[in-house]
Amino acid sequence: MAQEIKYKEDAIAALREAIGENEKNYDTAMIDRAITLACEAHSGQYRYSGGDYVCHPLQVACILIELGMDNEAVVAAILHDVVEDTSVELTDIRQQFGDDVALLVDGVTKITQMPFSTKEEQQAENVRKMLMAMSQDIRVIIIKLADRLHNMRTNSGWDPQKRRDKAKETLDIYAPIAHRLGIRAIKDELEDISIRLLDPMACQEIEESLDMHSDDRTAFLADIQQRLQERMQEYGLKPYISGRIKSITGIYRKMYMQGRSFDEIYDIYAIRVIVDTVNDCYNVLGIVHDMFRPLPNRFKDYISTPKSNMYQSLHTTVISQEKIPFEVQIRTWEMHHTAEYGIAAHWKYKLGIQKKDRLEDKVAWVRRFIENQQDVDDAEDIVRSIKTDLSSDDVFVFTPRGKVVNLPSGSTVIDFAYAIHSEVGNKMVGAKVDGRIVSIDYQVKTGEIVEILTSSASNRGPSRDWL
Numbered sequence: 188m189a190q191e192i193k194y195k196e197d198a199i200a201a202l203r204e205a206i207g208e209n210e211k212n213y214d215t216a217m218i219d220r221a222i223t224l225a226c227e228a229h230s231g232q233y234r235y236s237g238g239d240y241v242c243h244p245l246q247v248a249c250i251l252i253e254l255g256m257d258n259e260a261v262v263a264a265i266l267h268d269v270v271e272d273t274s275v276e277l278t279d280i281r282q283q284f285g286d287d288v289a290l291l292v293d294g295v296t297k298i299t300q301m302p303f304s305t306k307e308e309q310q311a312e313n314v315r316k317m318l319m320a321m322s323q324d325i326r327v328i329i330i331k332l333a334d335r336l337h338n339m340r341t342n343s344g345w346d347p348q349k350r351r352d353k354a355k356e357t358l359d360i361y362a363p364i365a366h367r368l369g370i371r372a373i374k375d376e377l378e379d380i381s382i383r384l385l386d387p388m389a390c391q392e393i394e395e396s397l398d399m400h401s402d403d404r405t406a407f408l409a410d411i412q413q414r415l416q417e418r419m420q421e422y423g424l425k426p427y428i429s430g431r432i433k434s435i436t437g438i439y440r441k442m443y444m445q446g447r448s449f450d451e452i453y454d455i456y457a458i459r460v461i462v463d464t465v466n467d468c469y470n471v472l473g474i475v476h477d478m479f480r481p482l483p484n485r486f487k488d489y490i491s492t493p494k495s496n497m498y499q500s501l502h503t504t505v506i507s508q509e510k511i512p513f514e515v516q517i518r519t520w521e522m523h524h525t526a527e528y529g530i531a532a533h534w535k536y537k538l539g540i541q542k543k544d545r546l547e548d549k550v551a552w553v554r555r556f557i558e559n560q561q562d563v564d565d566a567e568d569i570v571r572s573i574k575t576d577l578s579s580d581d582v583f584v585f586t587p588r589g590k591v592v593n594l595p596s597g598s599t600v601i602d603f604a605y606a607i608h609s610e611v612g613n614k615m616v617g618a619k620v621d622g623r624i625v626s627i628d629y630q631v632k633t634g635e636i637v638e639i640l641t642s643s644a645s646n647r648g649p650s651r652d653w654l
Contacts, residue, residue: 191341193238195226198245205252214258218248221265221284228273235344243337244268250333254370254528260326263291267330271296287324294327295334328364332373335361339380354381369497369529378436386439393438396449404432404456407511411458418474419460426471427461456513461523465490468517472501475515479505482512490522492583492591497525582633592637600629604639614641 192198199222206213225241232240248264262284269275270292277296281289339357342350358381365374383390397404408430419426433455441447460471468490475481485504493499500518507513518526582594584603592606600620605612617640618625631637 191236191238191343192242192246193234193236195239195241195245198239198242199226202245202249202252205249209252209255211252211255211257213252213261217258217262217284218265221262224275224283225265225269228269228275232272234341236341237344240268240272243341246337247330247333250336251330254329254333254372256326256329259285259287259291260330263288263295263326264330264333266292267295267334290324291326291330294324295330325368328368329370332361332365332368332370332377336373336377339377342380342384350384354384357381358385365529369494369525371527371529375434375436379434382436382439386443389439389443390435393435393442393449397432397438407507407509408432408456408458411456411507411513414478415458415460415475418478419471422470422474424462424467424471426467429459431457431459433457456511458513458515459523460515460517461520462517463519465519468501468519471517472503475503475505475517479507481505485514490518494593497529498522500526582631584631584633585636587636587638594631598631599627600625600631600637600639601627603631603637607639611639611641614643616640616642 192201202218202222206215206218222245225244229239229241229244234240234243244265244267247267248261251261251264266275266280266284266288270277270280277289277293280292335357339353342353345353357377362374362377362381365371365377412428412430415428416426419428433452438449438452438455441452442449460475462468462471482504485502487502490499490501499522500516502514502516504512504514582596582598584592584594586592586607592603594602594606598606600618601612601615604615604618615627618627618629619638619640620629620631620635622636
């Protein structure tokens, strides 16, 4: 966990150092004006830990610089709490820094003036507002994720109950959103911190299991990397190869949420191979399968069928000569950048905010979610919907014409029909999966071909029992 900076002078220095080390040309004069305003506005305010409050927004800005976000996003991060917590008005932000920064600050600002009967209701309305702003500008949610990440990193000043509440909210809402946006670095750290706060004993058990043979694990990964590197060179390939041990959160999910023992987790070890072209990815896959015996049903091609969060890679699990299973992930550099930074990669790798049209399909799920929630009166239903709609487990099924449809795990053929088009769902009378008639509550699985049977008869259509 990152060390908390408690004095504004140190936080300002850290921010300027991050800007200096970054390849982007930031508007330092504009950023300095934002720093001055934030320091004046938050003067006399302190965090639970006792540090200067302004250190928080300045550190959030540092996280955005690490992600490679643009100038307006960094300025908005520095100012993201001034409207909520100080006398500064949104009109002041707009006059001094422009419409873009004002939109971002307003999108991130929590709703504090509206009366709510429960914490859940307030949480739901905050999320609804955030998603509405996100549909206008995706940078809103990236700032909010950075804000939540810094708060979770610096939770030592919270009382135990607040830590648990924030950890649960993070797992329910913010980590799934980071997953859907493909920002793996933030998603993994949010989950890791939250799991440690909610179940410290289980995390300690996992760490002890990993530490038992840590030297052996490191030696095993180094040996596999060397053998792969030597074989690749024989074929004229010069890949970047790295090894890792599965994260505490990844192991926790499989042990405590899927009921597996430590020995039943086959991807505790993972090797990542990064190459230059898609053709090289499949060539490397062939070499890996020639060197090691692949495990049945453990190959996934996310290159030809990307995940909904843009993730692309080949995954295969193989057995070493020592009878130890390990996962191999194979991808290009472009795929790797997207896997690490997701939607933020569009800024980090110079595609720029001017390419908004290319982001439209990436955040289409936000608009669909908002449209579905327009008539929902119970704000707590929004949070429940988020847990379902942003599930990190997806299935990929096909239409009879070969189009890939991405759905949350547990989706039925009814969900598939409405994912195709609302009219298809409204006229649905049955469904076939891989050529066989199935019941309408049949849950689809990855790789299946689904055909929806429809009727134009006026008495057909959605039934209440479909719910």
